[in-house]
Amino acid sequence: MNRYKALTLLLVCFFIVDNVSAQTTTNSIYSKYGVGIIRPQSFSQNFALGGVALGLKSNRNINILNPASLSAIDLTTFEAGFNHNALWMNDGNQSQYTNNPYISSLAIAFPVINKKWGMSLGLMPATSIGYDYTDVFQDPIVGSVTSLNKGNGGLNKFYFGNGFSANIDSTSSIGVGINGNFYFGKASYDQKLVYGNLANGLNIWDLKETNTADYAFDFGTQYQKEIMKRDSTGKTEKAYVFTFGGMVSLARNLNAHYNQLTRTFIGSADFGTIKDTVINIDNKKTTLEMPLEFGVGFSFEKPNVWLVALDYRTSDWSGLSGSNPIVTFNKTQSIAAGFQLVPNYSNYSGSYFNRIAYRIGLRYSNSYISVNDIDLNEYGITFGLGLPLRRTGTSFPTINLGIEYGKRGQQTNGMIEESFVNFNVGIIINDKWFQKRKYN
Structure with a gap:
């Protein structure tokens, strides 16, 4: 791909940045609490391997969960x-189905000094x-209350x-990496409380909004050891x-601005008449806590044949504050494992199916959210x-396909069990972009 095609592709990517930042990526009821559902912030290869990343180091796949791995990138790599x-969603009495497509990643990486320094940026x-x-419950004083809740x-x-x-020696190396992250976005919460048994009662409409824009950093390191052997000719x-990796994401109170407008109204939720303003907070400075996160992982592979990897990550969200008395925030831990097999990577004259990478993964975590303990x-x-x-x-183009089945929560003590199926498609292009070609 020549530089003009590459620049055209990059311009197209910048035009869809607004769509990435404005899209809805979940319909989970649990996204109401805390900062919402935490996204994996990884790419298509990681997705199909259960989310493992800390011990992965590839010359053709972007991996920012451990930025030390970027040093292996040897061609300009684009991934969407x-x-x-x-x-x-099921609470034991009724169920609901929702779905939504969205752009999960957009990134480019390229070598600065081959096998020594790699760079990447993305969104x-x-x-x-x-x-x-909508939730209907009985209040001991006013009777039936209908609560209509929306958030995005x-x-x-x-x-x-x-x-x-x-390089440490001819068969081992050590790497370090750093990500500078700029977090931005808006969280909106809309709640209406309609009191059905009060003929002339005042209903409540509460609107809250938090706008966040600030930076944070995370760091990674990797140690890689090549295990050598002699073939039948003595070569x-x-x-x-073997690759061992670790990462740390520094704690940060992200700067934000908070708005709240609480008003009373009479009539129905759709066609009510506003009566009074109870609370009006405009552009109040606040912070959004992002805690310290730590993780370790490793991979062991026979290059271009098979790979096995394992990750462990933990972070403590107990310092996060919230207004809902039934919700508490905790230390979270996650573990993930993945396996990849390529039957015959280099046999271009043989069956195409032998050059496909077959992947499987498992992951388990306790969320940072507890509901009713x-x-x-x-x-x-x-x-x-x-x-x-x-x-x-x-x-060198590649298409990665992945599918995940999982569950979140349980039908206990008023909680909702969520079952989900995630489909993932990653388009990867490895090319010598922006490099001058030599002619004889």
Whole structure:
């Protein structure tokens, strides 16, 4: 791909940035609490491997969960990711189905110094809020109350990452990396309380909005060891590769502005008449807490044949404040494992199916949210394919396909169980963009 096509592609990407930042990426009722549903902030290969990333180091796949891995990028790499989320919610009495497609990632990476310094920048959702439900309950004083609740928005993340690597000896290396992240976005909450048994009673309409814009940093490191062996001719070759990685995301109170407008009205929720303004807060400075996060992981692979990887991550959200008395915020822990197999990567004259990357993954986590003192646990199982496309000139395109089935919450003590199926498509192009070609 020549530089003009590359620049055209980048311009198209900038035009759809507004769509990325404005899209709804969840319909979960649990996105009402805290900062919403926390997105994995990873790419299509990670998705199909259960979300593992900290010990992965690839020359053809972008991995910002551990920015140290960026040093391995040897060609300019573009990736666009697309998700479709199907969600079933069940409280034991009734169920509801929703779905929504969205852009999950948009990124580019390129080598600065081959195998020593790589750089990447991109955009993706970091947290998601999206719910719309009606609840009817009995108040001991006023009787029947209808609560209409809507919310949307969340945080997006624009990142700029750098990864560096240095050789320890001929078979091992150490790498470090840093991501500079700019978080931005709007979270909107809309609640109406309609008192059905009060003929002339005043109903309540409460609108809240938080606009966040601030930066944060995370860091990564990787140690990689190549295990050598001699072939039948006595030549030394790379047999296996072990990679250990760690990451830390620094705690940060993100600067934000808060608006609240609470009014009373009479009549129905749709055609009521506004009476009085009870609360009017305009552009009040506040902060949104993002806690310290730590993670470790490893991978062990036979290059271009098979790979196994494991990740562990933890963060403490107990300092997050909230106004709902039934909700508390906790320390969260997650574990993920993934396996990849490529039957015969380099056999272009053989079956195409032998060059496909077959992937499977598992993940489990306890959420940072507890409802009625019950932890909101989540698990998922993933399957995926890495489909290499025909090479054109210096271009190496790939399509990654992934599917995940999982559950969140449980039908206990008034909670709602959510079952979900996530479909993921990642389009990857590896090419020598912006590099001058040599002619004889």
